[in-house]
Amino acid sequence: DGGITQSPKYLFRKEGQNVTLSCEQNLNHDAMYWYRQDPGQGLRLIYYSQIVNDFQKGDIAEGYSVSREKKESFPLTVTSAQKNPTAFYLCASMTDGAEPNYGYTFGSGTRLTVV
Amino acid sequence: AQSVTQLDSHVSVSEGTPVLLRCNYSSSYSPSLFWYVQHPNKGLQLLLKYTSAATLVKGINGFEAEFKKSETSFHLTKPSAHMSDAAEYFCVVSAAGGTSYGKLTFGQGTILTVHP
Numbered sequence: 570d571g572g573i574t575q576s577p578k579y580l581f582r583k584e585g586q587n588v589t590l591s592c593e594q595n596l597n598h599d600a601m602y603w604y605r606q607d608p609g610q611g612l613r614l615i616y617y618s619q620i621v622n623d624f625q626k627g628d629i630a631e632g633y634s635v636s637r638e639k640k641e642s643f644p645l646t647v648t649s650a651q652k653n654p655t656a657f658y659l660c661a662s663m664t665d666g667a668e669p670n671y672g673y674t675f676g677s678g679t680r681l682t683v684v
Numbered sequence: 685a686q687s688v689t690q691l692d693s694h695v696s697v698s699e700g701t702p703v704l705l706r707c708n709y710s711s712s713y714s715p716s717l718f719w720y721v722q723h724p725n726k727g728l729q730l731l732l733k734y735t736s737a738a739t740l741v742k743g744i745n746g747f748e749a750e751f752k753k754s755e756t757s758f759h760l761t762k763p764s765a766h767m768s769d770a771a772e773y774f775c776v777v778s779a780a781g782g783t784s785y786g787k788l789t790f791g792q793g794t795i796l797t798v799h800p
Contacts (some may be wrong), residue, residue: 611790675727
């Protein structure tokens, strides 16, 4: 079955460490997105990529980095510059940009906790 | 620019009674609108979407929503709540043009509690 796989499901990070969250999709979708979810704040866009080798900052990109070397993969690195990284991270993908109303597919999320 | 306001952070209903989750939006472009549901520690599942066709949209699990352009609203309803409907619901708008193409803007979420 096609879908989005996020790993790991739970991740613990020490202060000052960089960590990378994985997002893989086999839907052949062009666009991929990373969102951060905090209680009572909905989801906020971190980065997005509409094609391979191109990505754009979202609303809260500071302290994060991404790459899009393959269509299927859009990993997110949470750097030590992100001061409050504890959150639930969701990856999403979408079909060709000509159909933005087609709907988005979300992964099951990664819960990151700073210890 | 686009934004979404979910008017209630929490809604509590009894099983078998109607559900109403309210959502207002603003968008500089012709919007696409969605409702998603999220169960604890899970990803988001699409309930329904408005795609500039019929203004009354039917989704999964008996939910429906009506797009009212004059009121800039997209409220979610269900005639009879089930215990399994207890979850958090998000109203979402997607820009249909400009540099924000395809970006989603989420409401703050409404937590639905269903009592036996």
